[in-house]
Amino acid sequence: MSANPLTSKIAAPYARALFDFSVEKNIMHQITADFQNLDIFLNETPELVEYLNNPVVKKEAKGEILAKTLKSQINTETFKFLMVLVQRDRINLLSAVITSYLELIYQTASIKMIEVSTASAFTNLQKNTLIQKLKELTNAREIRLIITVDPSLIGGFLIKTDSKVIDFTVKNQLQKLAKHLDTVLEI
The missing domain is CATH 3.30.429 (Macrophage Migration Inhibitory Factor)
Structure with missing residues (x-):
């Protein structure tokens, strides 16, 4: 909840777009479960977060590491969303996007x-x-x-x-x- 306000502001439209997409495609539960698990996974693997946040590492390398570690573990649409973040050089916002998305879900569910x-x-x-x-x-x-x-x-x-x-x-x-x-x- 307590994140950098600028990061949160940049991450919010991505989270909102994913939220709207998940509601439209009726896959909100799967993406929410993926994001809850991803949040835990990222907190337990600071090396991966550091790697994804490193501006020197190429987009392709970031995409490959995500494919190897997460592709088989998460929903196809969630993985596609992660690849969009990689391609747009926004993967460093992943934690903020997760937080923002989960806040939207919790607000909707009265949590x-x-x-x-x-x-x-x-x-x-x-x-x-x-x-x-x-x-x-x-x-x-x-x-x-x-x-x-x-x-x-x-x-x-x-x-x-x-x-x-x-x-x-x-x-x-x-x-x-x-x-x-x-x-x-x-x-």
């Missing part, structure tokens, strides 16, 4: 992507309880959490969705207390 920063990892019970509360608050059919652990928060958690930030962190409460004490002590 909310919510970023949560926490001081320590959630248990499954805590995660499920938070998801239920967020479903009630947002009226979303489904909630997808993007959880990052940040020990500097000391305790509690921070929720970011769309333009809202809800801060339940101990760090925030201590900062508020410090400001309050500063104003009280200045009198």
Whole structure:
């Protein structure tokens, strides 16, 4: 969700075009599954991402590596789309296109992507309880959490969705207390 705004702006039309195509051809589920798997695959193979992002590597070489690694694993239309990105020298935007496409899918399916920063990892019970509360608050059919652990928060958690930030962190409460004490002590 947190990507370079310029990259996101360039990637958005590609994602929208693929989204519209997938709806028209009734293959949205296949392409969505491919992109969810590709997202995981790219996160696990930084060498491939680095190779695809390298401007010195020729388009043909990038196309060949994608054909060898992905062609048999993904839908034909998804692979054709990747080749379009290669031919237009936009394969370096693949992660941003995936993110943008999945956001369109989630928005259509009433699935909310919510970023949560926490001081320590959630248990499954805590995660499920938070998801239920967020479903009630947002009226979303489904909630997808993007959880990052940040020990500097000391305790509690921070929720970011769309333009809202809800801060339940101990760090925030201590900062508020410090400001309050500063104003009280200045009198």
